[in-house]
Amino acid sequence: MVDPDSTFGEIRENDNVAQVDIYTGKGDLVKDVVNFPNPFKDYTEFVYTLTRPAKSVRIEVYTLRGRLVRSFDCPTGPGYNSVGWNGIDANGDQIGNGGYIYKLLAEDGDGKKSEIRSIAVRMR
Numbered sequence: 001m002v003d004p005d006s007t008f009g010e011i012r013e014n015d016n017v018a019q020v021d022i023y024t025g026k027g028d029l030v031k032d033v034v035n036f037p038n039p040f041k042d043y044t045e046f047v048y049t050l051t052r053p054a055k056s057v058r059i060e061v062y063t064l065r066g067r068l069v070r071s072f073d074c075p076t077g078p079g080y081n082s083v084g085w086n087g088i089d090a091n092g093d094q095i096g097n098g099g100y101i102y103k104l105l106a107e108d109g110d111g112k113k114s115e116i117r118s119i120a121v122r123m124r
Contacts, residue, residue, distance in 0.1 A: 027051060029114045030106045039121035040087070046072075047082040048104055048116075057106045059083060061120070064099055074104075087122055097122050 032049040046059050057074040069089045075081040087095050099119050106114045 029054060029108050029112065030057075030104060030116055033104050033116045033118065035102065035118070035120045039123040041122075041124055043084060043086050044120055045082050045084045046074075046102065046104070047080065048074075049080055050076070050078050050106070052108065053078050055107045055109050057081070057104065060103045060105065061085070062101045062103070064101065069095060069100060095122055097124055 029051055030048055031051060032047070034048075035044045035046045037044060048057075050057070054076040057076050059072045059074055061069045061071070063069060070085065071090070072083050072085070074083050089095050099121050102118055102120055104114075104116045
Protein backbone atom coordinates (compact mmCIF):
# COMPACT_ATOMS: atom_id res chain seq x y z
CA MET A 1 0.00 0.00 0.00
CA VAL A 2 1.30 3.46 -0.91
CA ASP A 3 0.58 6.43 1.31
CA PRO A 4 -1.16 9.03 -0.93
CA ASP A 5 0.56 11.82 1.01
CA SER A 6 4.02 10.35 0.40
CA THR A 7 6.48 11.96 -2.00
CA PHE A 8 7.71 8.46 -2.85
CA GLY A 9 4.94 7.78 -5.36
CA GLU A 10 1.74 9.05 -6.89
CA ILE A 11 -1.70 7.52 -6.98
CA ARG A 12 -4.26 8.45 -9.60
CA GLU A 13 -7.72 6.94 -9.55
CA ASN A 14 -9.94 7.03 -12.64
CA ASP A 15 -13.03 4.90 -13.24
CA ASN A 16 -12.28 2.65 -10.26
CA VAL A 17 -8.81 1.81 -11.61
CA ALA A 18 -5.83 2.86 -9.51
CA GLN A 19 -2.46 3.57 -11.10
CA VAL A 20 0.59 3.70 -8.89
CA ASP A 21 3.83 5.29 -10.13
CA ILE A 22 6.94 4.73 -8.04
CA TYR A 23 10.11 6.71 -8.74
CA THR A 24 13.25 5.15 -7.32
CA GLY A 25 15.76 7.68 -8.62
CA LYS A 26 18.04 4.92 -9.91
CA GLY A 27 18.94 3.97 -13.45
CA ASP A 28 18.68 6.00 -16.63
CA LEU A 29 16.46 9.07 -16.64
CA VAL A 30 15.53 8.68 -20.33
CA LYS A 31 14.75 5.62 -22.41
CA ASP A 32 13.02 4.60 -25.64
CA VAL A 33 14.01 7.73 -27.62
CA VAL A 34 12.91 7.58 -31.25
CA ASN A 35 11.36 9.71 -33.95
CA PHE A 36 8.66 8.45 -36.28
CA PRO A 37 8.01 8.27 -39.06
CA ASN A 38 11.66 8.07 -40.05
CA PRO A 39 12.34 8.91 -42.80
CA PHE A 40 9.68 11.62 -42.77
CA LYS A 41 8.14 13.82 -45.43
CA ASP A 42 6.25 16.67 -43.77
CA TYR A 43 6.06 15.73 -40.09
CA THR A 44 7.86 13.61 -37.51
CA GLU A 45 7.32 13.08 -33.83
CA PHE A 46 10.08 12.70 -31.25
CA VAL A 47 8.99 10.35 -28.47
CA TYR A 48 10.74 9.36 -25.26
CA THR A 49 10.04 7.91 -21.85
CA LEU A 50 11.18 9.51 -18.61
CA THR A 51 11.66 7.07 -15.74
CA ARG A 52 11.10 9.88 -13.21
CA PRO A 53 10.30 13.61 -13.32
CA ALA A 54 12.98 15.74 -15.00
CA LYS A 55 14.07 19.29 -14.25
CA SER A 56 14.51 19.97 -17.99
CA VAL A 57 14.28 18.16 -21.32
CA ARG A 58 15.43 19.66 -24.60
CA ILE A 59 15.71 18.33 -28.15
CA GLU A 60 18.21 19.94 -30.50
CA VAL A 61 18.32 19.17 -34.24
CA TYR A 62 21.57 19.71 -36.19
CA THR A 63 22.76 19.37 -39.77
CA LEU A 64 25.42 16.72 -40.35
CA ARG A 65 27.97 19.57 -40.34
CA GLY A 66 26.89 20.64 -36.86
CA ARG A 67 24.73 23.72 -37.52
CA LEU A 68 21.80 24.01 -35.08
CA VAL A 69 18.58 23.81 -37.10
CA ARG A 70 15.90 23.82 -34.40
CA SER A 71 15.51 23.26 -30.67
CA PHE A 72 12.52 22.35 -28.55
CA ASP A 73 11.83 22.68 -24.82
CA CYS A 74 10.00 19.46 -24.04
CA PRO A 75 7.63 17.98 -21.45
CA THR A 76 9.32 16.90 -18.21
CA GLY A 77 6.72 14.60 -16.67
CA PRO A 78 7.44 10.93 -15.99
CA GLY A 79 6.27 8.37 -18.54
CA TYR A 80 5.64 8.70 -22.27
CA ASN A 81 6.26 12.14 -23.80
CA SER A 82 6.31 13.47 -27.36
CA VAL A 83 7.11 16.58 -29.40
CA GLY A 84 6.06 17.04 -33.02
CA TRP A 85 8.09 18.77 -35.74
CA ASN A 86 6.95 19.90 -39.17
CA GLY A 87 10.45 20.20 -40.67
CA ILE A 88 10.60 23.99 -40.27
CA ASP A 89 13.90 25.42 -39.01
CA ALA A 90 14.38 28.23 -36.47
CA ASN A 91 14.18 30.82 -39.29
CA GLY A 92 10.80 29.56 -40.52
CA ASP A 93 12.20 27.79 -43.60
CA GLN A 94 11.63 24.19 -44.69
CA ILE A 95 14.69 22.02 -44.15
CA GLY A 96 16.15 20.20 -47.13
CA ASN A 97 16.25 16.48 -47.79
CA GLY A 98 18.91 14.54 -45.93
CA GLY A 99 20.02 13.34 -42.54
CA TYR A 100 19.81 15.42 -39.36
CA ILE A 101 21.33 14.59 -36.00
CA TYR A 102 19.11 15.14 -33.00
CA LYS A 103 20.08 15.15 -29.35
CA LEU A 104 17.77 14.74 -26.43
CA LEU A 105 19.26 16.45 -23.36
CA ALA A 106 17.67 15.83 -19.97
CA GLU A 107 18.52 16.78 -16.41
CA ASP A 108 16.93 15.45 -13.25
CA GLY A 109 16.40 17.29 -9.96
CA ASP A 110 19.77 16.07 -8.61
CA GLY A 111 21.69 17.56 -11.55
CA LYS A 112 22.33 14.21 -13.27
CA LYS A 113 22.40 14.78 -17.03
CA SER A 114 21.51 12.41 -19.85
CA GLU A 115 22.21 12.83 -23.56
CA ILE A 116 20.93 10.58 -26.34
CA ARG A 117 21.72 11.10 -30.03
CA SER A 118 20.13 9.70 -33.16
CA ILE A 119 19.44 10.58 -36.79
CA ALA A 120 16.23 11.77 -38.43
CA VAL A 121 15.99 11.60 -42.23
CA ARG A 122 13.93 14.03 -44.33
CA MET A 123 12.78 12.72 -47.73
CA ARG A 124 10.27 14.72 -49.75
